[in-house]
Amino acid sequence: MKSFALAIAFLAIAAIGTAQDSLGAAKELYASAAYEEALSALTRLNAAGAPDGIGKSEVDVYRAFCLFALGRTAEAKSVAESLLAKDPLLELDPRDASPRIVAMFDAVRTRVLPRVIREEYKTVRAAIDRKEFADARPGLLHVRRLLDEAERSGVSDEALADLRVLVDGFIELTNAVVETRAAAEQAALRASAASAREPAVEPMYDSSSTDVTAPVVVNQQVPPVPPALRPVMRTGRAGVLDLVIDARGNVERVVMRDSVNAIYDKLVLTAARSWKYQPATRNGTPVRYQKSVVLTLD
Numbered sequence: 001m002k003s004f005a006l007a008i009a010f011l012a013i014a015a016i017g018t019a020q021d022s023l024g025a026a027k028e029l030y031a032s033a034a035y036e037e038a039l040s041a042l043t044r045l046n047a048a049g050a051p052d053g054i055g056k057s058e059v060d061v062y063r064a065f066c067l068f069a070l071g072r073t074a075e076a077k078s079v080a081e082s083l084l085a086k087d088p089l090l091e092l093d094p095r096d097a098s099p100r101i102v103a104m105f106d107a108v109r110t111r112v113l114p115r116v117i118r119e120e121y122k123t124v125r126a127a128i129d130r131k132e133f134a135d136a137r138p139g140l141l142h143v144r145r146l147l148d149e150a151e152r153s154g155v156s157d158e159a160l161a162d163l164r165v166l167v168d169g170f171i172e173l174t175n176a177v178v179e180t181r182a183a184a185e186q187a188a189l190r191a192s193a194a195s196a197r198e199p200a201v202e203p204m205y206d207s208s209s210t211d212v213t214a215p216v217v218v219n220q221q222v223p224p225v226p227p228a229l230r231p232v233m234r235t236g237r238a239g240v241l242d243l244v245i246d247a248r249g250n251v252e253r254v255v256m257r258d259s260v261n262a263i264y265d266k267l268v269l270t271a272a273r274s275w276k277y278q279p280a281t282r283n284g285t286p287v288r289y290q291k292s293v294v295l296t297l298d
Contacts, residue, residue: 022041022044022045023042023045023058023059023062025041026038026041026042026045026062027062027096029041030062030065030066030069030096031096033069035066035069035070036066036070038062038066039063039066039067039070042059042062042063042066043063045059046059046060046063057083057086057087057090060079060082060083061083061090061092061093062096063079064076064079064080064083064101064105065096065097065101067079068100068101068104073104076104077104077108080104080105080108081108081111081112084105084108084109084112084113084116085112085115085116088109088112088113088116088117088146088149089145089146089149090105090109092105106153109149109153110153110154110155113146113149113150113153113155114150114155114157114160116146117143117146117147117150117160117163118163120139120142120143120146121143121163121166121167123139124136124139124140124143124170125170127139128170128173128174133173133174133177133178134174134178136170136174137171137174137175137178140167140170140171140174141171143167144164144167144168144171147160147163147164147167162227162228163228165226165227165228165229166228166229166263169226169229169262169263169266169267170263172263172266173262173263173266176266202247202287202288203287203288204244204287204288204289204290205280205282205287205288205289205290206289206290206291207291209282211282211283212280212281212282212287212289213280213281213282214280214289214291215245215249215277215278215279215280215289215291216277216278217275217277218249218276218277218278219274219275219276220275220277220293221271221275222268222271222295223267223268223270223271225264225297226263226264226267229261229263229264232261233260233261233264233297238258238260238294238295238296238297239256239258239259239260239265239268239294239295240256240257240258240292240293240294240295241254241255241256241257241268241269241272241292241293241294241295242254242255242256242257242290242291242292243272243275243290243291243292243293244288244289244290245277245279245280245288245289245290245291246279246288247279247286247287247288248279248286249276249277249278249279249286250276250277251272251273251274251275252288254269254272254273256268256269257292260295260297268295272293
């Protein structure tokens with residue numbers, strides 16, 4: 001049985017080596033302008049199924065080169081479209097790709113890029129809806145790279161610009177969730193390992209404390225709703241933000257108790273950390289105070 005497995009392994013290695021030799025020979029034929037012969041070799045290699053050791057995409061790239069050189073432009077564009085639909089950021093080897101071939105690939109890339117961006121965003125958005133934030137983050141970053149390429153290529157439009165706002169918001173959200181979970185895990189480990197008691201914290205008061213003067217707002221600027229989020233947010237939707245204001249009037253802690261929208265919540269929480277107050281006082285002495293802020297969308 002062991003001998004049989006070794007034999008299969010040697011056959012697989014030999015197949016990869018043969019395929020690599022065939023691809024190398026096809027490249028040499030292409031370099032010497034023997035386009036018909038190179039295309040025939042690549043077609044045979046493609047039909048046989050290129051082993052993983054060389055990758056089918058490399059075979060198809062040179063098929064597109066040969067087809068273009070032979071004047072079979074429509075077929076070359078079809079192969080290029082198939083390649084770029086799978087990898088819109090595909091880079092060509094400048095040693096073999098003439099400026100005309102590069103221009104052809106760029107034109108095809110420009111045409112397929114918006115569709116690919118929307119398809120990949122749909123997939124990654126489904127992962128976010130399933131709360132699979134760690135899995136969604138690489139996909140979001142890839143979509144962001146595709147949006148950058150669309151802008152560089154001059155194919156970005158208003159719809160893609162709105163999509164960029166959503167993608168950036170989701171990247172911030174997934175980063176925050178992943179980092180928060182990691183921090184919570186580290187905190188749990190530290191708490192389980194700690195043997196000393198934590199020092200007592202300053203007392204905190206709220207609206208039920210009759211002998212305390214509530215803090216006075218100095219700056220409590222709520223960020224506007226981004227235009228891209230307005231269609232998916234209901235007018236009049238109220239959110240509730242719980243703040244802890246320290247004895248210096250700074251926001252010590254902020255929590256979104258009632259959510260408005262996952263992306264907009266992130267914007268509000270970021271803004272709230274910089275809000276400023278005249279601190280609450282008890283018998284003339286500044287104290288910590290917990291208050292709630294109600295957010296109502298017009």
